[in-house]
Amino acid sequence: MSNGRDRLRELLDAVLDEDNTTLGQMAAGAFSSPFHFARQFSRGTGESPVSLRRRVLLERACWRLGGGAAVTEVAFAAGYDSVEGFSRAYTRAFGHPPSATPPATGRTPRWLPSVNGIHFHPPMSLWVEGEPKGRSDMDPTALLLHHDLDDTRLLLKTAAGLTEEQYRRTRLAGATVLEWDGPEESIAAVLDHLIRTKEVWLASIEGADHPVRGGDDLPSLMARLDDIGPRWLDTVREIDRRGGWGDTLIDALCEPPESFVLGSVIAHVLTYSAYRRQQARYWIRGASPDDDTVGWGDPIDWLRRRD
Structure with missing residues (x-):
């Protein structure tokens, strides 16, 4: 962005004005119709006005919470009508x-994945990472990490509508994704392994003892996901922050110990998580064909819903 005032800067100012909480108000602030405002803004940033405002205000909320501000105060300043609504949005965005x-x-920017490099910068201005390049600048690793956790949560919620017999029935005898993980013949087993793999790899990265295996009933799985999800995201963010993708991990939990490149570990987890989520989805849909809540697990649809 240039140092002088330009049209994109005016559009951004209209979006972030404290009084402009709707698309109509944003457009009026930029002396434009809502249709042309939204089109110009999306063309210039690769992100809708409402989506960018929501993301930047959540980044500001994170900065304020880190400085000790009260959750209630931050929630209303971010434009939410209730603390509960803010908490849900914040947890989805940051993983905690x-x-x-x-x-x-x-030291660490509290920024969310962005298609344009535009972020909150305290006290209420913007930081632009390099030159905005549109959607080609999207970080697929960050998106896949968040999608994996959100999609796993969706599968757990949908599986709650199954009977215990449907949940634990052997769907494919001897089904094995990875030899050292053992059989995954039921919906229960696949969902358990989805969460277990992150628990084990995170313990390896942290140098902790082999984690005790938790329950595979749905309330236990949801509690395990709530625990591991934020820690998993924070760990990957830290690896990225220090440029540690090429670092070597000596995994003492293996017998004998093995070495792994950290970037390959994250790719491994995402690869097999994607396979397991689709396997669980296929079996859940087969057990309850009239319920389309489970969806198709498409990151494109997921990202559109978030916008």
Whole structure:
């Protein structure tokens, strides 16, 4: 972006004006119709006005929470009508609830995945990473990490509509995804392995003991996901922050110990998570063919719903 005032800067100012909470108000602030405003803005940033405003305000909320601000105060400042609505949106975005936001250290940007490099910069301005290049600049790793956790949560919620027999029935005798993980013959087993693989790899990365295996009933799986999800995202963010994708992990949990490149570990987890999610989805749909809640697991549809 140039240092002088240009049309895109005016559009951004209209979006982030504290008084412009709707598309109509944003457009009026830029002296444009809502249709032409939205089209110009999306063409210039690769993101809708409402989506960018919501994301930047969530980034500001994270910064304020890290500085010790109260959740209620931050929620209403971010434009939410209730603390509950803010908490749900914040947890989906950052992988942990507002109350679990760590104190600000001044070292790590509290930014969400962006298609254009435009982010919140305190106290209420913007930071642009390089030159915006549209959707080719989207970080697929970050999107896939968030999609994996959100899609797993959707599968757990949908599986709650199954009977215990449907949930635990052997669907394919001897079905094995990875030899060392053992058979995954039921919906219960596949969902358990979806979460277990992150628990084990995170323990390896942290140098912790082999984690005790939790229950595979749905409430236990949801609790395990709530625990591992934020920690998994924070760990990957830290690897990315320090440029550690090529670092070598010596996994003492293997017998004998093995070495792995960290980037390949994340790729491994995402690859087999995608396969397991689709396997679970196929079996859940077969058990309840009249319920389309489970969807198709498409990251494109997921990203559109988030916008």
